[in-house]
Amino acid sequence: MHQGSHRDHEGAQKLFSLIKDVKIAMMTTVDSDGQLRSRPMWNQDADENGDLWFFVQVDAPVTTEISRDNQINLAYSDPSSQNYVSVSGKAEIVRDKAKIDDKWSESLKTWFPGGKDDPKVALIRVHPEKGEYWDSPNSTMLHLYGYVKAAVTGESPKTEKKAVDLSAR
Numbered sequence: 001m002h003q004g005s006h007r008d009h010e011g012a013q014k015l016f017s018l019i020k021d022v023k024i025a026m027m028t029t030v031d032s033d034g035q036l037r038s039r040p041m042w043n044q045d046a047d048e049n050g051d052l053w054f055f056v057q058v059d060a061p062v063t064t065e066i067s068r069d070n071q072i073n074l075a076y077s078d079p080s081s082q083n084y085v086s087v088s089g090k091a092e093i094v095r096d097k098a099k100i101d102d103k104w105s106e107s108l109k110t111w112f113p114g115g116k117d118d119p120k121v122a123l124i125r126v127h128p129e130k131g132e133y134w135d136s137p138n139s140t141m142l143h144l145y146g147y148v149k150a151a152v153t154g155e156s157p158k159t160e161k162k163a164v165d166l167s168a169r
Helices: 010-019 061-068 097-103 106-110 139-153
Strands: 024-030 036-042 052-057 071-078 083-094 121-135 160-165
Touching: 010 071, 010 083, 010 121, 010 160, 024 052, 024 061, 036 052, 036 061, 052 061, 052 083, 052 097, 061 083, 061 121, 097 121
Parallel strands: none
Antiparallel strands: 024 036, 024 071, 052 121, 071 083, 083 121, 121 160
């Protein structure tokens, strides 16, 4: 089993490079009725181990859902470059003050007006296990090519899809 960071894997490096600049991820959890529930979350940079971090209010429904079932999915979309990423993994609620201080930026006051010292502020740490990404050629070229291909052959252009195992570390 690989003992380094799961960011060392070439496919994982590509996946993390695709989500690095995407500011919003849709986080999906399982609610108390067993139904899937998604909400937008402000994306922080992945840490040196490849874990993904999100700020949250401790009394938000997502914290209860993670406490009950910590398997989550994150969906990232960058339509301008035609890149799409899906990451599944395990989440945990982190209330470590040093970690909150480390991850905090003043722009977060929009969602957390009490600031980083508000006792209701916490973090969600996501440890990725699997990921998939789809990346396409330049979107203008893809649309032009796609239109021509569809008109001539009746088929749509193919995008590149790759699966990445992020659990080996």
